[in-house]
Amino acid sequence: MYKVLIVDDEPLVREYLKLHITSNHPDWEVAGEAMDGQEAWEMLQSIRVHLVITDIKMPVVDGLELCGRLARSDNPPIILILSGFDEFSLARDALRFGVQNYLLKPVVQDELAEALTQVTAQLDRKFHDELAARAMGKVSKESQAQVVRQFLKALVSENRVEIKALYPLVFRLKVQLIETEGLIMVLDLDEDRLAQKGMPYSDFPVFRFILHQMTGELSEACGFGFVFLDEDQHTCVLVTGEDKNDIEHKCRLLYDKVASAMLANTGITVSGALGTLESELFHLQYSHAKAIETHGRCLFSEEPLLFNERNGGVLPQCLSMLEQTMATVQLAVPDRNEAAFLMAVKRYFESLPHIGSVHVLKFGLHLLRQLANGPLERQGGFAESAYQHLRQMPGNPSGLSIQAVLGLFQEIFHCLTRGGPEEPVHENEQDIVSRVRTYIYSHYAEPLSLALLAEKIGISPGYLSSIFHKTMQEPYIKFLTRVRMEQAAKLLKASPAMKVYDVSEKVGYVSVKHFSHVFKQFHHMPPGEYQEKYLNHKERSIL
Template identity: 65%
Template sequence: MNKVMIVDDEPLVREFLKLHFSQNHLDWEVADEAMDGQEAWEKLQEQRVDLVITDIKMPVVDGMELCRRLSQIDHPPIVLILSGFDEFSMAQGAIRYGVHSYMLKPMVKDDLIETINQITDQLERKSREELAFLAMKNISKDSQSQVVKQFLKALVSDSSVEIKALYPLVFRLKVQLIETEGMIMVLDLHEDQLAMKGIPFSDKSIFRFILNQFASELSEESGGMGFVFLDEEQNTCVLMTGEDKNHIKQKCQLLYEKISSVMLTNTGVTVSGALGSYESELFQLQASYQIASRNLHYRLFLDGPTLFDELTLLNEQPRLNALELTMSSIQFALLDHNEIVYSMAINQYVDKMEAFSVSSVLKFGIYLIRRLAKGMNEHRGEVLERAYRHLQKNFQQSNVEWTSESTLILFRETLGFFTSGRNEEPNPVNEQDIVSRVKAYIYAHYSEPLSLALLAEKLGISSGYLSQIFHKTVQESYIKFLTRVRMDQAAKLLKAVPPEKVYDVSDKVGYVSVKHFSHVFKQHYNMPPGEFQEKYMSAQRGN
């Protein structure tokens, strides 16, 4: 049952309010009463109440001073001020102490009922949130860590079902995944070295597990440097956050060097890594991951372990673009069973190789079969293993001299293990209607955990297709639109009377971290939310 304390120097007012609660609010108990602010303050040191209803003008300690004192304690009660007409300006001034609302005397019964009902609803929501938070805190740290890792895997893989299931849990745990900006770093083994060592395809997962374990341990030893998780390909990924881009990049470089050194010492296998883009929104991390995954392909052209950054590889971009275009031609030719195009595409693929060392041929061969395997729906693992074994067997023959001709023969033989077949993207009939429904859902649910994958699932289409048509129709990305809606609502809440606290506004517009909310708000309005609120209130007082 909720408890209220009534503070007023007029006995008739106190009696009226006690009678009102007993007749109209059976879920409330009048726990105590006081004649002035000092008496109320002393009693509140001994007991906890959910609501304080107080007059403004009282002897000894007035209502304003009582509000000020209450605003400075941990977990203060909700405060409702009663005031006469000539005290109205004073009551308005009390909003800076977090007062919920104020009512003019004489009180109107219906208005009082509505106000208490609103406060009751607010307390019930708060109670449910606290219970949910306590339940989540009781989960072991290992379990919480697994939830976060699985969520990040789903996020970068664009798995709408898992995102929908896991994001509310992460939200409840109050895990701050991004401070101001974040970036995905992807790490992977040099598979050509494993192949040359004769490591079976099925045993590569062991080495990937070792890499992930070392990365997790080194991250923890460095003070929790990044969130380490696995993607769908079992590559080790790290979500690295920080105050600015240079800080994030330095942390990535430091962690990569530690991981690379430990892996080489313990397994004899080197590791390369790649950095994605810097993002300030959680659901943009998939874009960072996609860029990092692509940047990792630059190891095809360079020997030795390297941490690749797109900005440092501008000269190699045309070469990778051409290679990927040729790879697409091979995939389409296989699907269409077009032997002429297929033959030409394989020749072009081999032409992209500048050297025919054992390492280079193996790297290009492994890249080829992995790309083709991604397009398979059935027997993917079986076909990939057979193709890998065929590649590996050819390098165990020491008498083979690798040239463009011998490499071409090997790749043609290897491609024979693959068959075509993939599901086509559905063709929705009304793009405008889809976008309208998405916008309507965002307006209604902007305060909740939202993702492009979740919205796409509700509409029965892929998130990639939804992203494409949304950007084409609205002329801005889904995440920019969602951010704009949230920032518009945040500004309205900050302008409200009584004004909302910044941390409450952050929560109400869907942000786990106040720091992250403040960073995004400052980017949007060129000032922190606190300054924005103060400027607006100053302008209102001036009027």
């Protein structure tokens, strides 16, 4: 409930206002009455009100003097002035003290009601703002940082739903994302180096995660940049500064630190690209788009670089051809249009002055990355087998022929379009399930998902789930759990002295607590008790 103090030297006016407010405005309570500004000032030293309704002309201390005193106080109330027609100039003078409205005497009931409605709305907004500020103040710094990262991701991907939801939170947090100017810097792994080291395609996300974490830590240590992931899992940094030279210097400094740390810790190089300089927060998507486009230069370079529009030695038509090729490929794969796919690939490589194995590898990995966010994902995914074809590509110091490249990408096309949810492979279901069971028995200690198993076999996850359940009379995850629990029991029996956390790790569980919970459900006793049982049994057998 809001409180009001009525100040007027006319008792009838005070009574009229008091009766009207009390009877018609349940959100308001008349906290007191005063007949002049001095009495009102003394009362306000002991009570707090949200609104003061005061006359201008009063004895002792008039309304203007009261307004002045209140304006100079801490957290002053809202003031509503009462004035006669001949006092309009005085009411206007009161505006300099923060007075927001005035009512002419004699006071009309409807005008008073409208004024109180406006003040109520203003106080409600202030209350909600303060409540939200207190709530945001209790949010941890990491949670606040997560809000900012999610907002930036939504911003560069133009996700209007998330922008609408997150921007008020960022505003409440009082995070100044751009003070003068800023740009988006995009960092990404040189994936051809991962391939050359023989890394499985399924491990690429692990190295992207390492890159993102290192960039975040180094950016925080340097004291600049907001680090986030975009929808394609590129590590992005919003770098701000006083001017172009300052911002580019910061980008270069951070890039050098990240690239050195990644090379030292993983042996993998990193390339990056700078977007356009922007002064408006909601123009950052243009900076991000330019950075992604410019990062395409890494496909034509054999060395890692931080690219911008001025370096890389790549003609604009090369980047344009790359964009056209990807657009065609992303339509040709789901349509299973081999001719369109190969024609696009042929045009791309014909536009290059020289075709080396590194160019083919970079293009192939870029193609898989683009398809993984669209048709390849929808069709169940066959990236691993396509990746293996890329890795087996023969190197030729004198360059590769168009025919050899097209032969390679024809095989890759067949990998990408084999099977799928609407066209399952024509293989005996029993044989498929048998292959999956064999794979699980050989790899139960590894992180196994339905999607991974489906990709290994070359069918869609939905199809595999259906035929596995139908054939085995249980879901694949129950089968996998049973295999792991059986293997855990064998380990505990064979080596009773083995630590439970070692057994947990050997059968594919990261958390020993989770392993113990599942083991107890399956074997009706905790692993430690099970171990103790067979240890005692073994000792009795020896005796």
